[in-house]
Amino acid sequence: MFVVLGALTHSGSAEEDAPTNSRPWDEHVLNEDIDFDALATSNEADIDRLIALGEKLFEGKFTKADGAGRPEATQAIVPTKRRRPVPDTFQRLAGLDANSCASCHNVPVSGGAGDFTANVFVTEGFESADFDTTDPQFSNERGTNALQGAGLIELLAREMTADLRSQRSQAVTKARLSEQPVTADLETKGVSFGVITAAPDGTIDVSRLEGIDYDLTLRPFGQKGVFASLRQFSVNALNHHHGIQASERFGAPWTGTADFDGDDHDDELSPGQVSALVAWQATLPAPTRMADLPEAWANAAKNGEELFSQIGCASCHKPALPLDSLVFEDPNPFENAGTLRPSDVDMPIRIDLGTLDWVKALPKDEMGRTLVPLYADLKRHRIADAARDTLGNELLSQRFVARDVFITAELWGVGSTAPYGHRGDLTTLHEIIDAHGGEATEARKAYSALPEDDRQSVIAFLRSLEIAR
Template sequence: MKHALFLTGIVLFASAAMADDAPPWSENILDRPLNFEKLASQDTAAMELLISHGERLFIGKFTTADGAGRPAATQAIVPTKRRRPSPLTFQRLAGLDANSCASCHHDPVAGAAGDFTTNVFVSEGFESADFETIDPQFSNERGTTALQGAGLIELLAREMTKELRDQRRDVAHLARSTGTAQTIDLSAKGISFGRLTAHPDGSLDVHEIEGIDPDLTLRPFSQKGVFTSLRQFTVNALNHHHGIQASERFGAVWTGTDDFDEDGLAAEITEGDVSALVVWQATLATPARKQIMPEIWARAAEKGEQQFGAIGCAQCHVPALPLDSLIFEDPGPYETAGTLRPGDVTDGIHMDLATLDWVKALDRDEQGRVLVPLFGDLKRHKIADAAQDRLGNELLSQRFVPRDEFLTAELWGVGSTAPYGHRGDLTTLDEVIRAHGGAATAARKAYETLPEIERESIIAFLRSLEIPQ
């Protein structure tokens, strides 16, 4: 059955009327679901309405009347029943571990990062056993990452995925037409992802692919790079952290019941409410350069940015990547099973992010493409080794990603997101730089051999990359 999400125009969105039967003093957050029966095409107020509703859901505190709690369901991505009901609704291990999204994503503004106190424990991610322990054999402890600029990050990942898959298609066609094996260097937006060999019989040799899954889908969210979209990230987090089950994953079409977690509430969050959360996150402004600094800081930051590139940090923390299209679609083209997909809807959301003031302020290249100043490459790298394992100390693999590989952290708001490291246990930028190993060994050693004043200039530069308040 197709869901009529929105009637959309080129620039935006549909109107979505709210249910008006909830009293204004209601403590519940999901008591005013989006009503898709009343739609209006190209309503100029629709964007603001959708974003406002998404913000309300993000900062609001979920209640048991909303469906908070999952007595019979685990935190796993694949709907999985618990072996036995949990005696606790809230716990700091497998969850529930948060009342609201903003309780973790709040520093320095809603949607941003969090302190060590907001750390979460994650399993391998798929269909997993219950765990009520901090033993690293059963769970990984992770810090909260910032969501600012996430809409552009997802758009970059979509374009890079398409570029890589087009290369795969072309080399496979060449191998079939020539009758000989063909090898191609995989690259998207100037980022290398290794090599791919295609054979005439249609088989592919993927063992030289680097920093991405063999299916060539960039997954730009989570510290391990395992979530494809904001929608997938949101649906997962709602269940894991709050016990709110999205109908698109936990509804009867997938699980045979509309009350999978057996808390007495069915259809806890609708496709429309998930879309509102996605849109709010996708329109969060990118971090920016600090505008007001003492002259001594400005001079040091300028010098530090030069040193940052000179010692090799910018090879992975690429200052900017070009983005061709600013049209954000929800659901996106690479959604997976258990998440709403384009074929499930009559009309999806099509947002033109170019209409947003903060996007207009971004630089463009000579081809007119927006330069997304992420200081990242959306690629996984090995960042630990036997000599330097501080950033590779997890024992549990997540979604088959090696324990010592992590997605390059985008640094564009790093001046606002202390503490550092995947566990949030490194208190300064100097500490986390010195913790790098693996592929980052040469850059780390170059940093360590710099005179102190030049190391300080790199810190000054990084501290100037902040999330505006």
């Protein structure tokens, strides 16, 4: 596998000019960098170097010398100053709450999910992020999602976004030419996102859209489905959890200063270092299925997989979505302002995931597309109601997504990621299935109506979907 790669360089303050990366006892994490400007040279190099740096950054324990801490900044996505100085560096509420990405993402391997003890507290996400209480009026408590297969998920979301926007453009063109309103069903990869109506003047009625933002951008990351890319997810998390600010959002072009958080460390994380983190996450192997199961388990799982579809679970937890291109580009072409965008660089990093053995092993459809077995549809759904409110118990919306609406969870590693639910407070697969309401009510009722042996078969099937160690 190859990537357009810049030079690896040492970074550090003037007083740290000694080559700290030559000391085997060095505690720094941010002592290597990638010069993103060097990408313009179009040199090809083995991607292993890029991934290795990303793994080091993901698993390394950030220190104050790296810039960990944000005494004058909040955890908010939009660079926001605190109302008052933070009393403690680590406080588990508005952060800091971790030294390392792997502090939370570690079940059953690095990059995986996290137990209830790794829960974090998040606000609506923009500016209201300075709080020191667990009162649900001020924050939502969330569990840790697994990142395995995330590169394929982002590629699916990009293709689906492009497809939906193309359908919108076609409707607008038809309306303009016909001088009549044109109604279009929006569907991509077998997933329906509702209906739009384009008027001859170019305006669009989006009132019947389903499970996606009005801009028709699929945002597959986060339990509410509000982050479009691993890059945005990483930049947010680095500030939130570690107090490490990426210069592409917190640097002088956006904030007027190289030290927005006031910890005497300028431009703490470069665009190249963020790209290394993205590359490592994007190439994490997708979850798989347990091999060599006992005969009783194998038979039950086979029956459970059939029942899973029959009772309606697969209408949202789709067994697979087809992917046309396996070339992952960073930055994401649909990236938001405040995160590096294609227009900000001479050329993107390109990683051909199709050269990875675990990707080659995935099945293909009759059109040669890779079938990504994620057991999800990358769409938001209302999954709680008055009768079943466990999954709708948050008081704060996030990025304008209603409190009882969440993106469909990918189940392809669910056998390895207990506990369950967005708060990680449901201990078994039966509990999380039984908690489904809203749009999932009929499927949940069908599951509940099954004989006990058949319900156990569904559980056996789900338990067979694992993140390999």
